[in-house]
Amino acid sequence: MFTGIVEELGEVTAVENLGDASRFRLRGPVVTEGAKHGDSIAVNGVCLTVVEHDGDEFTADVMAETLDRSSLGALVPGSKVNLERPTAVGARLGGHIVQGHVDSVGTVLDRKPSENWEIIKISLPEELARYVVEKGSITVDGVSLTVVDAGPDYFTISLIPTTLALTTLGVKQPGDPVNLEVDVIAKYVERLLGARADAPAGAAAVAEEAGR
The missing domain is CATH 2.40.30.20 (Elongation Factor Tu (Ef-tu); domain 3)
Structure with a gap:
């Protein structure tokens, strides 16, 4: 991890x-x-x-x-x-849980520099949009970032000078590809809720009772 x-x-x-x-x-x-x-x-x-x-x-x-x-x-x-390198057990989790399993490749659409940071807009495949929320986490080229704005087919991130200087995101230009990994917790929650919704009424009741 x-x-x-x-x-x-x-x-x-x-x-x-x-x-x-x-x-x-x-x-x-x-x-x-x-x-x-x-x-x-x-x-x-x-x-x-x-x-x-x-x-x-x-x-x-x-x-x-x-x-x-x-x-x-x-x-x-x-x-x-x-x-x-992988994080060690017991170490501080500075970013968020990242598996290193890329979900898709996005494309840098635009970048807007300012005095102290830059806003980068990246394309988002439609099938991943439901996992990306404003102020949620996403991994771009291995960098844990916070989503600023989440659209139906794009999202934006804000990069501080340290990220710009010490990662590849400092030089990515419109048209460049980037690896995307969405928050794995969102995918597990979706799978669990879907299984519960599809379960027979009796099974759902047993599951609910067991969870109390």
């Missing part, structure tokens, strides 16, 4: 085409400290497994499914990426 608090801005140093997958080599001195084979590291919000670790670089294999459902397929050597 991750929290969406990016630890460092890393860099893709190499991409190897494996046919039905790709092997990425990435540089990140912070996240590679103490890293070993099999560890997880979130790259732009996608949970990847460390294959090899050498100095301040590590490699990770990305299967076709992940390349198709995320923006990782657009990465090339020199691309900057947000990196985060």
Whole structure:
């Protein structure tokens, strides 16, 4: 599990085409400290497994499914990426619960700079709109953010100078893709309420009694 608090801005140093997958080599001195084979590291919000670790670089294999459902397929050597290690049990939850399982790819639609922050508007697939609410949480390229405005097919976020300087969101321009992960709690609540609504009257009554 991750929290969406990016630890460092890393860099893709190499991409190897494996046919039905790709092997990425990435540089990140912070996240590679103490890293070993099999560890997880979130790259732009996608949970990847460390294959090899050498100095301040590590490699990770990305299967076709992940390349198709995320923006990782657009990465090339020199691309900057947000990196985060999993949170430790008992550690502070600085952002929100992030699984590293991208739900969809959005597109930066607009960005409006001001003196101390920027407002970025991002497209939102219709099937995810019900999970995104004003002042709720969403993960964009692995960054835990608060939704400012939630529309039927878009949402906006406000970025402080620290986020602009230390993550890829500082340089994303209109037309650029971003990985989106909605709040998993909202999805669980929807599933549970749906199951309860579909249950026979007797079963619903038993469930309600059991919950008292």
